[in-house]
Amino acid sequence: MSAKLACLLALVGLAFSSPLFAQDVNLPDATQVELPNGTVLILVEKHDVPMIGVQAILRGGATADPAGKGGLASLYAALIEKGAGKRDAAEFSAAIDSAGATLSASAGMEGITIRGDFLSRDAGLMVELLADMLQRPTLDKDEFEKLRERSINFLRAAKDADPGDLLPTYAAAFVFGEHPYGNPVSGSESSLEALEHADLQDYFANQVGADRLIIAVAGDFETAAMQTRLRDAFADWRRAVEQPATVAALPRQPGGRVLLVDKPGATQTYFWIGNVGVARDFPRRADLDIANTVFGGRFTSMLNTALRVESGLTYGARSTLLRPSQPGSVAISSFTRTDATVEAIDMALGVLGQLRDEGIGDEMRTSAQNYVLGQFPTSLETASQLAAQFALLDNYGLGTDYIDGYGSAIRAVSEESLNAVIDEVYPSGDELIFVLLGDAGTIRDEVKKYGSVTELSITEPRFRVLPKEE
């Protein structure tokens, strides 16, 4: 249950996933080939356990969702699990489960990702099911209607659950507005309602094809045999009719604005404070990773130390950078009991001011460098992780040095380079946009001091306030 729901709600998806990097482990050798139709195959042998991990990325994703039809890519990803090739929905899931395998598709902002792992004895089944999902989805109308209704109910259920999970979705909609990064990948209750079966058929006809596909497999197989299997299964597939949508960069947005999402009866206020940040190709990513580790990226970070360790105001406070192909968001997020809302927000703002005014000293920088380097190897440990890393590198056109050279880049971070990046990336106080979710009746007046307040009920079937003309 949770995995499906998390996929559905993932605003972030592949475009935003942010791998760790270090020096002491390097990427293993991989075989990479491009088929004549444009599909990229990446194969990595790893024989420690008898499993194979696969990660396929189909470029495109929710940025291409038409206006008013948010959730199209997400629902398409869910529907290709509901029957493909010779199998109907029940048979398709039985084929996966009976092998003890996993195989599921989910949309992100800039692509649909299919992830799975199989016992190595089932390599043939893995390739067959993957090829069927991509090339021969049934797109059954009854399955579509069930899935649309269930997806709408998943959003309602999510609003009954831990509110922190939905905060980034509200925040993206408020900060990015009509820009593609403002549209929830999952869609909203109202945009899902607007989707029709023909929209999904069109998606398959126009947005899906071999030249948009990267398949990375890693694990217990022999490269030559696996390459033959994949080539046989994918070489004859057509190219996509359309090119993936391109997204323009959105500049930093005006600050001093507050979105207050009302959840009556909430005993805690969940808050997100940020603005537009930087893109995947941000050139000084090592400096930025160290800065964010110190500011809000680990347990002893400045934010968690102030709001949790020293004051007991919250269970956790963090800072997050989302870096898709164009600038994503940079934000602080935390939560606290309703009557401490302003105290906690003011404290977070104070910590941000401290970061910008005082920078990061030697001792803290060294600690963060050790931390990032020390934790990195566990992100390259399993076949599934390797498949994901290689797929991501190819998707963003990054070379292996993006990972293999990262350790030395982390070691090279200096006080000057670190403080320059802080100035550039973290917004100043008057540039901040606030998204608060809690009991509006209690906190409405006191949060006016952060800017002009817009209110939205959590039961509103969308994540943004409707423009007046609707």
Next chain:
Amino acid sequence: MKTLALGSLLLVLATGADHLLPAVHAAELPQEPAGNNVPAEIESFTLENGLKIIVWPDHDIPNVVMYNFVRAGGRNEYPGITGLSHFFEHMMFNGTEKRAPGEFDRVMEAAGGSNNAYTSNDVTVYQDWFPRSALDTIFDLESDRLANLAFVPEVVESERGVVFSERRSRVDNDNSGKLYEQVVATAFVAHPYQFPVIGWPSDIEAWTMEDLQSYFQTYYAPNNCTMVFVGDVTPDEIRAFADEYLADIPAQSPPAAVRTVEPEQLGTRRVTVQAIAQTPQLHLAFHAGAASDEETLPLEMLLKILVDGESSRLHRTMVEDEQLAISVGGFQSEGFDPGLAYFYLILPQGGDASVAEARLLELLADVAEHGVSDAELSKARNIMLADFWRGMATIDGKAAALGNFEVFHGSYEKLFSLSEQIESIGNERLRAVAASVFRPANATVGLLEPLADNAMGEEQ
């Protein structure tokens, strides 16, 4: 939990904690002679103070993971100190006689390590993930907090706020968490498994310094702990570090046994939670066995068939075919004492919980009467085989699996001999365990009922 990853509904139920025990079961390791599947490189030893340490060298990456299983959890609590085990978990990061509050984490992270911890009904488990270069630092930190833990009054008060915030996120502001807490408290009338691991609010606000000191003395003794190291280490170096850092910590008298045995349930129990909500929820709990009971493994296999994957019986019937629910999940608690087999369903807006309940009971009764198909049995075996290998793919998964088998099944070696057991369990065992557990008189039914005046009409 010390920290949580935001974003999983199921984590809410982790406050009940049992699903945190990974579903890892054994398969035969290839290249090992039949009858002895235990990898030869695993070694274990017990210090004179009673601390058992298990070491599994694995040099795939230059990192190490440490798990310390402390046999203390919700079952060791009583009214007035509910939640204390979990609170104590937090206090284990908050200062010793030689280190100020916060220094434990600062030192560990500066050495490249990270950590977390979780508390269940049965155990409190501390986890460190670190580069092998930090080995000496880790032993220093771990031995210091076991030998010299200190309680600073202001830190105790501050940490109450942290734990209450954790409770608000997991329980008070999450409808699944609210319902789960009430169902468990209803299912048990005598045994301490009835208490929420996070603690009742009044206890979180009220436990005292004396409670903490007495708890530390009783439970945080080396003879009440089991440590596991997996990764880029050798057994000899771990033994040397253990001798240097841990051997001098004195043993304590073993904690008193938990005496209360939950009496047999004599009829269906029901509990309703009314909450502001758009979606109703249905939970169903049955008394089942302890981790070491013979019927726990067959029940685990049965649960794979009932709720694991979209082809599972309950998902296929209730979510796909009949659309009575939008999601269904289930697990059994595998603890020291008999626990629960637990099902949780979210219904669509306006869904009829009584229809869903009747259908769920009917589907479970069908298994009790007719058992499962050969294909389902084979599926359960394959799922458990693949889950085993998923666990073996990381040093973290290996440490979790070794520790859980050692603590809950009496020996880590059993991790490697379960494949034969799984193969030997046939349809009749599954049918029989269903018949013995899934009885209406053994059930507690929980309903989350959306408050009528907030039933949230659909705005178009």
